[in-house]
Amino acid sequence: MPTLADIVTELESRYDPRWAESWDAVGLVCGDPSAEVRRILFAVDPVAAVAEEALDWGADLVVTHHPLYLRGTTSVAATTFKGRLVHTLIKNDIGLFTAHTNADVADPGVSDALARAVGLTGPLVPLSPSADDPRRGLGRVGSLAAPVPLAEFARRAARGLPATAGGLRVAGDPGRHVQRIAVSGGSGDSLLATARAAGVDVFLTADLRHHPASEFMEASDGPALIDAAHWATEWPWLADAAYHLASASAAKGITVETRVSETVTDAWNTTAKCEDFT
Ligand SMILES: [Zn+2]
Numbered sequence: 001m002p003t004l005a006d007i008v009t010e011l012e013s014r015y016d017p018r019w020a021e022s023w024d025a026v027g028l029v030c031g032d033p034s035a036e037v038r039r040i041l042f043a044v045d046p047v048a049a050v051a052e053e054a055l056d057w058g059a060d061l062v063v064t065h066h067p068l069y070l071r072g073t074t075s076v077a078a079t080t081f082k083g084r085l086v087h088t089l090i091k092n093d094i095g096l097f098t099a100h101t102n103a104d105v106a107d108p109g110v111s112d113a114l115a116r117a118v119g120l121t122g123p124l125v126p127l128s129p130s131a132d133d134p135r136r137g138l139g140r141v142g143s144l145a146a147p148v149p150l151a152e153f154a155r156r157a158a159r160g161l162p163a164t165a166g167g168l169r170v171a172g173d174p175g176r177h178v179q180r181i182a183v184s185g186g187s188g189d190s191l192l193a194t195a196r197a198a199g200v201d202v203f204l205t206a207d208l209r210h211h212p213a214s215e216f217m218e219a220s221d222g223p224a225l226i227d228a229a230h231w232a233t234e235w236p237w238l239a240d241a242a243y244h245l246a247s248a249s250a251a252k253g254i255t256v257e258t259r260v261s262e263t264v265t266d267a268w269n270t271t272a273k274c275e276d277f278t
Pocket of ligand 1 (some may be wrong): 065066185186187230234
């Protein structure tokens with residue numbers, strides 16, 4: 001049976017920790033490298049519901065996209081939800097591993113899975129290539145098989161992503177035909193100017209705020225915007241990461257069981273329609 005160290009080596013060969021941003025915190029959060037690992041749960045967020053799922057399933061390791069401790073800590077006492085999570089995991093011999101910005105820029109990475117989920121076909125190239133290797137980078141640019149109205153693309157994208165309370169928000173002429181699309185999993189504010197410079201028809205990402213989006217749309221010749229739930233834009237990567245880990249392990253004669261969490265851990269869990277002004 002593989003050890004946690006074997007699995008970490010495999011994951012880091014695909015998601016090199018050196019690719020992570022300097023502010024990020026990736027890699028093994030808890031777990032004994034010599035522990036045996038058979039069942040691995042993949043999830044976006046290291047939160048209590050995911051720890052419960054890991055416990056119920058009998059997971060030995062949880063791989064999450066988001067870090068548990070991004071800014072460091074001086075205590076893992078079970079007096080905070082983070083400390084409680086660490087206690088739950090350690091008491092039950094469950095490791096926690098994070099692949100965050102190193103998975104964003106990997107090839108294939110988080111945005112490749114997002115691009116496929118929303119229907120992009122053919123080759124994908126990074127929206128913002130990494131300086132050291134232009135085959136990797138943030139975001140992806142690809143195309144739809146044929147041009148479709150923006151509203152139709154948004155409907156397809158919504159069908160391709162896991163359901164969340166907020167669904168998708170669209171900025172732009174719904175009837176405008178679109179084909180070349182840029183996507184970026186997670187918060188994509190910082191890539192707005194890059195998406196405009198890339199000359200795409202649509203930029204699909206998450207966490208877009210009023211002012212950057214409003215100013216972006218004032219330039220009428222720019223891309224339309226689609227804002228999805230943060231969790232939903234990163235969730236498609238989980239199946240990709242799980243598949244590659246299982247197949248790379250199998251090629252070495254190692255059998256691991258993987259599972260993708262279907263617990264919706266997006267922060268927004270319901271919506272309310274506003275009344276008309278009239
Ligand atoms: Zn994220």
